[in-house]
Amino acid sequence: xxxxxxxxxxxxxxxxxxxxxxxxxxxxxxxxxxxxxxxxxxxxxxxxxxxxxxxxxxxxxxxxxxxx
Amino acid sequence: xxxxxxxxxxxxxxxxxxxxxxxxxxxxxxxxxxxxxxxxxxxxxxxxxxxxxxxxxxxxxxxxxxxxxxxxxxxxxxxxxxxxxxxxxxxxxxxxxxxxxxxxxxxxxxxxxxxxxxxxxxxxxxxxxxxxxxxxxxxxxxxxxxxxxxxxxxxxxxxxxxxxxxxxxxxxxxxxxxxxxxxxxxxxxxxxxxxxxxxxxxxxxxxxxxxxxxxxxxxxxxxxxxxxxxxxxxxxxxxxxxxxxxxxxxxxxxxxxxxxxxxxxxxxxxxxxxxxxxxxxxxxxxxxxxxxxxxxxxxxxxxxxxxxxxxxxxxxxxxxxxxxxxxxxxxxxxxxxxxxxxxxxxxxxxxxxxxxxxxxxxxxxxxxxxxxxxxxxxxxxxxxxxxxxxxxxxxxxxxxxxxxxxx
Numbered sequence: 001x002x003x004x005x006x007x008x009x010x011x012x013x014x015x016x017x018x019x020x021x022x023x024x025x026x027x028x029x030x031x032x033x034x035x036x037x038x039x040x041x042x043x044x045x046x047x048x049x050x051x052x053x054x055x056x057x058x059x060x061x062x063x064x065x066x067x068x
Numbered sequence: 069x070x071x072x073x074x075x076x077x078x079x080x081x082x083x084x085x086x087x088x089x090x091x092x093x094x095x096x097x098x099x100x101x102x103x104x105x106x107x108x109x110x111x112x113x114x115x116x117x118x119x120x121x122x123x124x125x126x127x128x129x130x131x132x133x134x135x136x137x138x139x140x141x142x143x144x145x146x147x148x149x150x151x152x153x154x155x156x157x158x159x160x161x162x163x164x165x166x167x168x169x170x171x172x173x174x175x176x177x178x179x180x181x182x183x184x185x186x187x188x189x190x191x192x193x194x195x196x197x198x199x200x201x202x203x204x205x206x207x208x209x210x211x212x213x214x215x216x217x218x219x220x221x222x223x224x225x226x227x228x229x230x231x232x233x234x235x236x237x238x239x240x241x242x243x244x245x246x247x248x249x250x251x252x253x254x255x256x257x258x259x260x261x262x263x264x265x266x267x268x269x270x271x272x273x274x275x276x277x278x279x280x281x282x283x284x285x286x287x288x289x290x291x292x293x294x295x296x297x298x299x300x301x302x303x304x305x306x307x308x309x310x311x312x313x314x315x316x317x318x319x320x321x322x323x324x325x326x327x328x329x330x331x332x333x334x335x336x337x338x339x340x341x342x343x344x345x346x347x348x349x350x351x352x353x354x355x356x357x358x359x360x361x362x363x364x365x366x367x368x369x370x371x372x373x374x375x376x377x378x379x380x381x382x383x384x385x386x387x388x389x390x391x392x393x394x395x396x397x398x399x400x401x402x403x404x405x406x407x408x409x410x411x412x413x414x415x416x417x418x419x420x421x422x423x424x425x426x427x428x429x430x431x432x433x434x435x436x437x438x439x440x441x442x443x444x445x446x447x448x449x450x451x452x453x454x455x456x457x458x459x460x461x462x463x464x465x466x467x468x469x470x471x472x473x474x475x
Contacts, residue, residue, distance in 0.1 A: 013209040013270070025425070045210045045270055 004033045008053040013046035071242055074224050076107040080128035082121035085238045093262050094357040098238025101149055102289045105129055109199025112140040114228050115150050115289055122153030126160050136162050143168040144217045144230040146175035150289055155180045169207055171215035210270040225284035233301050235259050235291030245296040252292055260308050261364040262357050265394045271309040311398035313367030315462035316345040317454045321372035322384035327406035327438050328374045334444040335370045338451025344458050351383045356390050363396050367458035372404040375413030388420045399426040400457045402450050404433040
């Protein structure tokens, strides 16, 4: 199964979640699709919750789970 | 007082000489709220001030130009120390259009009735011509709030950097070459540690952006304006934002009957004898602001608390809560503390250190009621190990190509 590598941006502070990089400082290894992040994961820059993230422009989100 | 940055660009802000508590930040040297007037074919006010100073700002503007001639008011940051006076300013500048980014207008809308204001929304890359000079806008999210923005005047190589590179420092002088450099750097470090530290990653991003600009002057929204020591402050921000440690051990403690105090002094003694800078802080005779500042560049931290009600002493808890929010990085640490019939103090410190992702060297050093000679030896040994570690960490960093600039 192909993993969804769509990048997501935080609508509060513009931080970009890049699945290929993950968020290693907060326990998220590289290669994790945004939708698979734990529900309590928060933006490492501003602390916003996952529902403040949207797929980056021009990218399609195939997995659902993210809304503004 | 020289308030002129360059021809027809003047400081019109206010000095708050007597403020000593800035939402909990101990402002021992007071503060300034900087605002700037650019006079050109179209006049622009860059930022406003804290609400009680709004009329003074307007007087400063009126001394230079007719209030009705101000066409733009740029808001780089919506926090009330810069925008509290915005309501009064917009009411008194009949021709003014507020210029800010989209998020800024939304935040201002929570603080003011913006419905009657003329507004112009800008984003990164937008330029606003004033005549001979122009304003370029660069959004800098999370330095310091989501809506924060730099405004750059390319014709003067002048950067209005909002909170970045600021200092809480009241002075009769407006420029970095008119005050002692050690004082301004010390206040810039205090400001970074207490305000900017949690945003190290976004800071790194804006430093990259700043490196692309030609800069002759940096005008932050607090403190003096950088025109002579720009390389020093940029280098300091690089070091701080990358968590570059100095060969320094900091021993922070709170104590009930001085058992934990005695342990703290033994750790400090061990570290001092190993030839590094070693600091000793009792949280009840210091303050949160100083502790955060000292923590910023310390390679190693020993943090102790006696056990009270199976946890830490309340002031130690306040310091840990504050530090957890500020997120100091790259620390090697040890917890310590005394206890009586039940443990909990040093253990809670240890847990908080791990939550901050500090590299905790060993299990907490504990003393049952009073530290024995053996426990004090253990403390001195731990201090020595922390000192050796601090030297190693500072050397590693130097090997990476940079040497820390004081402070």
